[in-house]
Amino acid sequence: MDERNRQVLLKRRPSGAPTIEDFEIADAPLPKPDDGQVLVRGIYLSLDPYMRGRISGAPSYAKPVDIGAVIEGRVVGQIVHSRAPGLGEGEYVYGGHGWQLYSVVPAADLLKLDPGEAPLSTALGVLGMPGLTAYVGLTEIGRPQRGETVVVSAASGAVGAVAGQLAKREGARVVGIAGGPDKCRYVETELRFDACIDHRSADLANALDQAFPNGIDVYWENVGGAVQQAVFPRLNDFGRMVMCGMVSEYNEIEPRPGPNLMAAVRKRLKIQGFIVSDQWQRFGEFRAMAAPLVRKGELKYREDIVEGLDHAAEAFIGLLQGRNFGKLLIKLAEDPTAGI
């Protein structure tokens, strides 16, 4: 076991797009678990767009990361030292945290993982927070009905891929929006959306009109910006806008204006936001539904795995620009269960 921890700290709050200089890599002593805690060695660290909010100073639903503190993140790993009953060394868990190699976690915050059920990494993606996000937003807000039309932005991403596939399972017609031909091909051929529009090349408005001549019933909003501007006026009466995130605007210093809301009256729109952490109580229900689908290959996912904590900042900067292709993970250490 390594003697030292390694961490990525927030050096300063980014103004606009984060740069490598906003982050700092530091070694630190190995933390020691108290009674009821365990020491987790991370295997995969999840990088997610919400972290942009955490390293900004703006008021939000969660406390920001302090300057000089370890940046937040969810980790899958292995217990290397346990002071908690029922949690043994060598067990695989979800619940490590932070952009660091090791973390100390109270037993109550851990979920044991069975590598025979699904690959460990899926606990950070298709069967983890992003998958639950898709499930909650779709079942509580979007509620696509058979024959309805659904647009999912960031369709090849961790949340969008699940949202679109679940909407398809409800019998909706689903069109994805993604950046670039590779992602679009993946969304159409692997994820089996009905179509995918490349927002980088296409005239988005035109492409939406062709895909959905009768308008859009549900819009899964992951990106904001120009995509939102193209989709919003095409929402049908009683349309739902599932407000999950607006990643294309996260680096903007001043918020840009949004759509005039009189359309919400005329069309009886529902525009509703949610935060998955309000809904952890549905995690068990979600995994029970989704894990068998993943095993049968009926719920597809793709991971974009970057090797090494030292590359986390660079990978995160790319995530905000849409450079990742699939769920972005940092591999902190070899996964002993890989290929099981």
Next chain:
Amino acid sequence: MDERNRQVLLKRRPSGAPTIEDFEIADAPLPKPDDGQVLVRGIYLSLDPYMRGRISGAPSYAKPVDIGAVIEGRVVGQIVHSRAPGLGEGEYVYGGHGWQLYSVVPAADLLKLDPGEAPLSTALGVLGMPGLTAYVGLTEIGRPQRGETVVVSAASGAVGAVAGQLAKREGARVVGIAGGPDKCRYVETELRFDACIDHRSADLANALDQAFPNGIDVYWENVGGAVQQAVFPRLNDFGRMVMCGMVSEYNEIEPRPGPNLMAAVRKRLKIQGFIVSDQWQRFGEFRAMAAPLVRKGELKYREDIVEGLDHAAEAFIGLLQGRNFGKLLIKLAEDPTAGI
């Protein structure tokens, strides 16, 4: 009985604020009911902000009024000629229509009114479409809980007055927004809102912060514009925005930008629009709840009655500028039941 009908026609579609020249007064032959229809002589005509949408050519939830056609509107009146079983001459009804003295109505579209239950005019206001609007929006979208904070714009108006009073009955703390000291005094002393802010004189943002130092849970949106801009950033987590109308913007030629919707994610807002005509099936339930309250004086209302069809256009133009004080009605003929 007069031998002729008199009507207000749409002469041309207004560009921006309507002017008197957009309307035309004309005499017409008295229409004749067919089997199953009755001829209604109007007593009160309701003027409502939604009519601005009907005389514009923009796409909306309802067909626009054609050029040269009678402008739409709801009417309370008396049957003067009946060819429908069960509907006798002299009976009072809700369901006449149009900016005109007489209209022919199929029996199925009529609701008989008992002038002993409530004044006839209330069927166009507190116990009619505006009252039902408040009831539907509050029970289906706003759902104020005991102790929550509610802001109602256009608080002295037909819808706002009911929305605020019903929210008070749920135990919410309700602040109205209205234009001018007379309306604000009325909202505070007669309608018994907890407070009222005059958007014409006050620094709205400051006044909202003083009224609600802990933010706003429900915003009843009747007006849009500067009021929306002041309220939106003050919505609390899980806030609801009941999108009923945005009358201050109805005369604008280009829609102005709205709020950035990332707040909907961060705060888990629900921004939802509705149209009362989707919910007529709740009319009976609403009247059963509200009529006793009106009789007991527990649900207050105020009417702004303008004499004579020939003044309808002028009154409507004033309505869009907030010049009315209470539910705006045109008196088409003497009300034989007045003072009963």
